[in-house]
Amino acid sequence: MAILTYCLMGLTPMIPKRLFLPVTLFIPLAELVVGPALIYFPSWLQQIVWVISFSQVIFGLCIVYWVQGSLRFRWPLVAENRLEGPEFSWLNLSGFLLANAFVLMPAVVVFFALCAHLAVNRFSDGFLALRPGGVTVQVRKYARNDGKTIQLVPMSHIGEPEFYRQLSHSFPTNSLILMEGVTDNRNLLTNKLTYKRVANSLGLAEQQKEFSQNRGEWVRADVDVEEFAGTTIEFLNLVTLIHAKGVNTGTVLPLLQYSPPPHFQERLFDDFLRKRNRRLLEEI
Numbered sequence: 001m002a003i004l005t006y007c008l009m010g011l012t013p014m015i016p017k018r019l020f021l022p023v024t025l026f027i028p029l030a031e032l033v034v035g036p037a038l039i040y041f042p043s044w045l046q047q048i049v050w051v052i053s054f055s056q057v058i059f060g061l062c063i064v065y066w067v068q069g070s071l072r073f074r075w076p077l078v079a080e081n082r083l084e085g086p087e088f089s090w091l092n093l094s095g096f097l098l099a100n101a102f103v104l105m106p107a108v109v110v111f112f113a114l115c116a117h118l119a120v121n122r123f124s125d126g127f128l129a130l131r132p133g134g135v136t137v138q139v140r141k142y143a144r145n146d147g148k149t150i151q152l153v154p155m156s157h158i159g160e161p162e163f164y165r166q167l168s169h170s171f172p173t174n175s176l177i178l179m180e181g182v183t184d185n186r187n188l189l190t191n192k193l194t195y196k197r198v199a200n201s202l203g204l205a206e207q208q209k210e211f212s213q214n215r216g217e218w219v220r221a222d223v224d225v226e227e228f229a230g231t232t233i234e235f236l237n238l239v240t241l242i243h244a245k246g247v248n249t250g251t252v253l254p255l256l257q258y259s260p261p262p263h264f265q266e267r268l269f270d271d272f273l274r275k276r277n278r279r280l281l282e283e284i
Helices: 002-011 017-040 042-068 090-123 161-169 196-202 230-245 249-256 264-283
Strands: 128-131 134-137 140-143 149-152 176-179 217-220
Touching (some): 002 090, 017 042, 017 090, 090 128, 230 264
Parallel strands (some): 176 217
Antiparallel strands (some): 128 134
16 A cells, blocks of 8 residues: 555655655665664564554554544544646656665665675674775784784685785784684585685685695684584485585575474584584684
8 A cells, every 4th residue: 555655656746745645655764773773672673563563553553643633533534625636737747766775775775785794794793894896804803911812714615816816915923823623534515515606706815725824833723514413414415415516496496395304503513513513612
């Protein structure tokens, strides 16, 4: 109803915009507000929805009071004398199209870009930042009481070759470099996880090929696949089919038909995050 009414306002000037424009824009504007609210208060979804619903009722009553001069409901809600004017106007249609193309749509795009920037910064704790030129990472340095320092360097599996070369040359020669990266010494994965396909399609390079180990002492600080639960290894073998053979019926269908066992998600996160973090902290 809101979309239909909004489009009709562009076709005919008979519909008073000062009455119907706020009504039609309330829901999309409320949905836009939900985005930033969930970024900072993700656990408050029910409360946010309740506030929006309550506001919608109050807003509707205010519109009715504005139209009828009181809250005593009379039919029709909008008197016929308010729906006056020509049935069609090229000036009204042109103004409607221009306002949507050059004001409303750019504003929505900018708003979503801002929300994406806030979300990336919030959920990465500031390590990642979304910029017009791409994604940037932040290196953080932590100093201990004995003077030793630890640097955390966010990495990506694919990137510009020059980025990896400059980073590897920035390490001091006396540094100890703890490398993350899950190994598979017993070849439990039936398909190797590779980012070559996506790197070539984007004109980028893989980290493992460009990130040279020519400075400092390199220490592996990650787990091996054999430390994962059996359900995690089974799921990885389904996912790596897509990396090895691309997206087709033979690779996507088994993944869609996969039925996870109980507590699958908890085990998956424990393998992917907690075990690896514990191993890294042991090395530190």
